[in-house]
Amino acid sequence: MAGSLEGRTAVVFGVANKRSIAWSIAQGLHAAGAQIAVTYQNERLGLEAQDMILSLPGAASFMCDVSNDAEIDRLFSQLRERYGKLHVLVHSIGFAPDADLNGRFVDTSREGFRITHDVSVYSLIALARAAAPLMEDGGSILTMTYHGAERVMPGYNVMGVAKAALEATVRYLAADLGGRKIRVNAISAGPIKTLAARGIAGFGDMLKGHEERAPLGRRVEVEEVGSTGVFLASDASSGITGEVIYVDCGYNIMGF
Ligand code: NAD
Ligand code: 0WE
Numbered sequence: 001m002a003g004s005l006e007g008r009t010a011v012v013f014g015v016a017n018k019r020s021i022a023w024s025i026a027q028g029l030h031a032a033g034a035q036i037a038v039t040y041q042n043e044r045l046g047l048e049a050q051d052m053i054l055s056l057p058g059a060a061s062f063m064c065d066v067s068n069d070a071e072i073d074r075l076f077s078q079l080r081e082r083y084g085k086l087h088v089l090v091h092s093i094g095f096a097p098d099a100d101l102n103g104r105f106v107d108t109s110r111e112g113f114r115i116t117h118d119v120s121v122y123s124l125i126a127l128a129r130a131a132a133p134l135m136e137d138g139g140s141i142l143t144m145t146y147h148g149a150e151r152v153m154p155g156y157n158v159m160g161v162a163k164a165a166l167e168a169t170v171r172y173l174a175a176d177l178g179g180r181k182i183r184v185n186a187i188s189a190g191p192i193k194t195l196a197a198r199g200i201a202g203f204g205d206m207l208k209g210h211e212e213r214a215p216l217g218r219r220v221e222v223e224e225v226g227s228t229g230v231f232l233a234s235d236a237s238s239g240i241t242g243e244v245i246y247v248d249c250g251y252n253i254m255g256f
Contacts, residue, residue, distance in 0.1 A: 004234045006033035009083045013039050013066065013127065014092030014144075015049050019194045021144055022092035023052065024226030030056045032230050034088065037079060039064040066093060066123035067115075076130040086134035088233040091127055091143040094196060095119040096159045102201060105157040113158055120162040121169055128173050128184065138181025140233045143170060144225075145186045145244060147252050155201060167244050174242030183241035185232050190220040190248030215250035 010029045014022035015038050022038075030036050036059040040049040046063055053059040060082065064075040079086060100112035124143050131141065148156035149163035167186055174184040191197060191206050210219055228247045231237050246252050 003033050004236065005029055005088070005230070008034045008087035008233075009037070009085060010034045010088035010090065010233065011037040011039065011079060011086060011131070012090040012092070013064070013123075014090070015040060015052070016045055016195050017048055018052060019192075019222070020092065021189065021192065021194060021222060021225050022090060024222040025090050025092065025142075025229035026056065026059075028223075028226035028230040029088065029090075029233060030059065032234065034233070035059075035083070037062060037083070039075060041065050066127065067119050069126065072126055072130055076134065080134060084134075085136050086131055087137065087139050089127060089131045089139065089141045090229060090233075091124050091141070093119065093123060094144070094159065094162070096157070096162070100158045101155060103157075108158045113161075116158045116162045117165060120159070121165045124166060124169055125173065128177065128182075132177060132180060132182060135180065135182050139183070140237070141173070141177075141182060141184045142229060142232050143184075143186045145188045147188055147190075147246075147248065149188070150252075153206075170244065171242045178241060183232075183237070185237070185240060185242070186244045187225060187228050187232070188244050188246045188248065188252070189225045190214070190251055192220060192222050192225070194222075210249075210251055213251060213254050214248065215253070218249055220247055220249050 012022050012026040026036055036056050038061045040046045049061045053061050062075055064071045096116040097112045100108050145163045145166055148160035149167050170184050170186045197203055225247050
């Protein structure tokens with residue numbers, strides 16, 4: 001795969017630390033020859049991001065809180081100034097207020113629902129709209145989803161509803177942007193121990209259940225998500241758009 005993204009520029013959203021799925025995708029894209037821009041949510045996470053990108057020669061980092069339109073506008077003018085064109089956008093962002101993740105779904109607050117959908121779903125629409133004019137040669141947009149969009153996962157709650165909306169958003173964006181040769185896809189990853197998974201009650205048991213039920217008999221490695229990200233970013237996937245690709249060791253196909 002090395003070299004398949006030579007001459008391409010990619011912007012990656014959602015790097016919090018070395019365990020982030022976004023970081024694995026960024027490393028894969030870089031190894032395939034892409035020039036990388038990494039964005040981070042706030043100054044606190046920026047310190048770590050600046051440290052990490054030292055291992056990706058030529059990479060740069062930018063701050064962008066995706067719940068803020070002005071920050072999105074500022075970021076894309078910085079990207080236009082520095083790179084001119086853009087080929088790949090990776091959206092690896094999800095957030096729900098703690099209270100709405102751990103309680104009963106029926107108790108989801110109006111504000112919790114709004115924040116979850118704003119950060120986890122609307123942001124993809126806003127980023128796709130801002131990126132499209134820079135994707136002059138066509139492009140590939142990818143986002144991260146989870147099986148809780150389709151099946152009830154205890155505790156995933158409003159995030160599951162947001163992931164269902166995210167997967168529908170992928171299809172509507174793919175239809176809108178296909179004429180500009182921009183593809184839009186999602187990776188549905190099995191459970192991975194990242195910052196976003198830490199502190200989730202019963203996550204260890206979930207990993208065990210996954211290992212027991214998945215056809216491959218193990219959990220998914222973050223690098224396997226990274227390599228699928230490289231595939232979706234590259235011309236190897238040129239006929240694929242609007243899809244949700246599972247990288248979960250087959251867990252989702254099982255009925256029992
Ligand atoms: P992570 O905590 O490393 O990444 C989540 C990222 O979202 C962080 O970098 C955080 O800074 C960013 N973020 C949150 N709010 C933001 C905002 N307002 N502006 C900008 N950035 C913001 O955890 P992760 O597991 O790598 O999660 C990445 C994606 O993968 C999420 O969409 C998550 O739902 C999805 N996913 C995770 C798993 C898993 O088990 N870890 C499985 C399937 C899908
Ligand atoms: O998408 C996710 C988790 C995303 C997430 C995590 C947090 C923790 C901290 C979103 N918002 C927050 N808010 C916080 O305050 N995953 C796919 C990982 C995950 O989360 C679960 C899971 C799995 C898997 C929650 C319940 C059940 C399964």
